[in-house]
Amino acid sequence: MKKLTLFFVFAIACLSIHAQQALWGAGEIVSPQINSDNTVTFRLNAPQAVKVEVTGDFLSPQKQQTSFGLVDAPGTAKLKKNDKGIWEFTTPQPLSPELYSYSFLIDGCKVTDPSNVYMIRDVASVTSVFIVGGGRADLYKVNAVPHGSVTRRWYQSPSLGLTRRITIYTPPGYEESKANYPVLYLLHGMGGDEEAWIALGRTAQILDNLIAAGKAKPLIVVMPNGNAVQEAAPGESSLGFYKPTFQLPKTMEGSYEKAFPEIVNFIDLNYRTVKAKSGRAIAGLSMGGFHSLHISKEYPDMFDYVGLFSAAILPDKENTSPVYMDMDKKLQVQFDKHPKLYWIAIGKADFLYKANAEYRQRLDEHKFPYKYFETEEGHIWKNWRIYLSEFAPQLFDK
Structure with missing residues (x-):
C-alpha cells in the first residue's frame, strides 16, 4: 500500500513538473x-x-x-x-x-x-x-479610473420576428445613481455585429477614460446588431457556431431602419434615460453610418445628435425602400427641427471619400449645417476609434 501511494505521489509530481515545463515553454518567446x-x-x-x-x-x-x-x-x-x-x-x-x-x-x-x-x-x-x-492610444487602455459596466441584453423585435441581442455600456456609478442618463446609439459596419464596437472600437475604455477626464458627459451607449436577419453575433444565437459572413440579406433595404424604434423603446423602458430628443444621439461607421443617416431623418424627433463615420452613402437610385424615398424632403424636415450636431468624418484615403464629399455638397446646396472632420488613411478601425473619441465629447451640451 505504501509503495502504491509513493507511486501516485511520484506520478502526480511528474505530471506537475511536465505541466509547469509546458507553461515555461510557452513563455520563452516574447x-x-x-x-x-x-x-x-x-x-x-x-x-x-x-x-x-x-x-x-x-x-x-x-x-x-x-x-x-x-x-x-x-x-x-x-x-x-x-x-x-x-x-x-x-x-x-x-x-x-x-x-x-x-x-x-x-x-x-x-x-x-x-x-x-x-x-x-x-x-x-x-x-x-x-x-x-501614449497620446490618443491611452484612451484605448484600461487605466486606473472608475469603470462602467458592459452587459448583453435581449429584446423582442415584432417587426423583424426575432428576439435580438444588444450590447449596452452604462457609465461609472450608474448602478448607485438615481439620475437619468443620455444615450448614444452606436452602430457597426457591414459584417459586424453587436460585439464590434465593444471589441474593435474599444468603446468601454474610450468612454471610461473620457468621462474620468471630464471630457465627456456620463452616458449610456447602446450597440445593437445591425443585421436585420440575425438574432445575435455568430456563435451567440440559436444557430450555434457558424462562420461569419460579410454580406447578409436585409442589411440596407429599410427593414432595420423601420424596426429601430423598438430598440429605443426597450432602452427607455429598462434604463434610466433622458427620454427626449435632446438626450439621444445616433452614430455609426460605414453601413452603420448609412443606417444613422436614414434612421435620424426617418424619425426627426428622436435624435438631436447624428454622427456619420465613413458613412456608406448610396446613390438615390439604389435605395428603393420607402424609407429612402424623398431624401431631400426628409432631410429638410430633419434640419428644420435644428439638430444640435450633425457630424461627418472620413479618411482621405477612404474608398467612400468621394461619396461623402458629394453628400456634403448636397447638404451645402440646401444650407443644412454640419461639422466636418477629416483624417488620414482609409476605411479602418483606427479612424473609427478616433471618430468616437472626437464625437463623444461634443454630445449632450458637455
Whole structure:
C-alpha cells in the first residue's frame, strides 16, 4: 500500500513538473515585444518553415481589389530565422501610439501569434493585437479610473420576428445613481455585429477614460446588431457556431431602419434615460453610418445628435425602400427641427471619400449645417476609434 501511494505521489509530481515545463515553454518567446524606443519585435518558433512574414496595420498599406473597388490592405514584412529556428522581425521605425492588429504568414498560411493571447475578431478574421501607448492610444487602455459596466441584453423585435441581442455600456456609478442618463446609439459596419464596437472600437475604455477626464458627459451607449436577419453575433444565437459572413440579406433595404424604434423603446423602458430628443444621439461607421443617416431623418424627433463615420452613402437610385424615398424632403424636415450636431468624418484615403464629399455638397446646396472632420488613411478601425473619441465629447451640451 505504501509503495502504491509513493507511486501516485511520484506520478502526480511528474505530471506537475511536465505541466509547469509546458507553461515555461510557452513563455520563452516574447512576441510582440514593445521596445523602449517604441519599435516592436515579433518572434515565432517555426524551425521547419521556409518563409515567415508578418502582416498588420502597422505596416504601409497595399492596394487590394475588392467588390467595393480598390481598398487599403495591410502590408507585409519578412522575418529572419536564427540558428535556433526562431524567426524575428523588428520594425525599422518606432510605431506611433495606437492599437494595432497583426498575423503571421507561415509559408503562405495566415495564423495568429501563438505567443500573444490577445486577439480580436473582425467578421471572420481573427488577429492578434497590441497597444503602443501614449497620446490618443491611452484612451484605448484600461487605466486606473472608475469603470462602467458592459452587459448583453435581449429584446423582442415584432417587426423583424426575432428576439435580438444588444450590447449596452452604462457609465461609472450608474448602478448607485438615481439620475437619468443620455444615450448614444452606436452602430457597426457591414459584417459586424453587436460585439464590434465593444471589441474593435474599444468603446468601454474610450468612454471610461473620457468621462474620468471630464471630457465627456456620463452616458449610456447602446450597440445593437445591425443585421436585420440575425438574432445575435455568430456563435451567440440559436444557430450555434457558424462562420461569419460579410454580406447578409436585409442589411440596407429599410427593414432595420423601420424596426429601430423598438430598440429605443426597450432602452427607455429598462434604463434610466433622458427620454427626449435632446438626450439621444445616433452614430455609426460605414453601413452603420448609412443606417444613422436614414434612421435620424426617418424619425426627426428622436435624435438631436447624428454622427456619420465613413458613412456608406448610396446613390438615390439604389435605395428603393420607402424609407429612402424623398431624401431631400426628409432631410429638410430633419434640419428644420435644428439638430444640435450633425457630424461627418472620413479618411482621405477612404474608398467612400468621394461619396461623402458629394453628400456634403448636397447638404451645402440646401444650407443644412454640419461639422466636418477629416483624417488620414482609409476605411479602418483606427479612424473609427478616433471618430468616437472626437464625437463623444461634443454630445449632450458637455
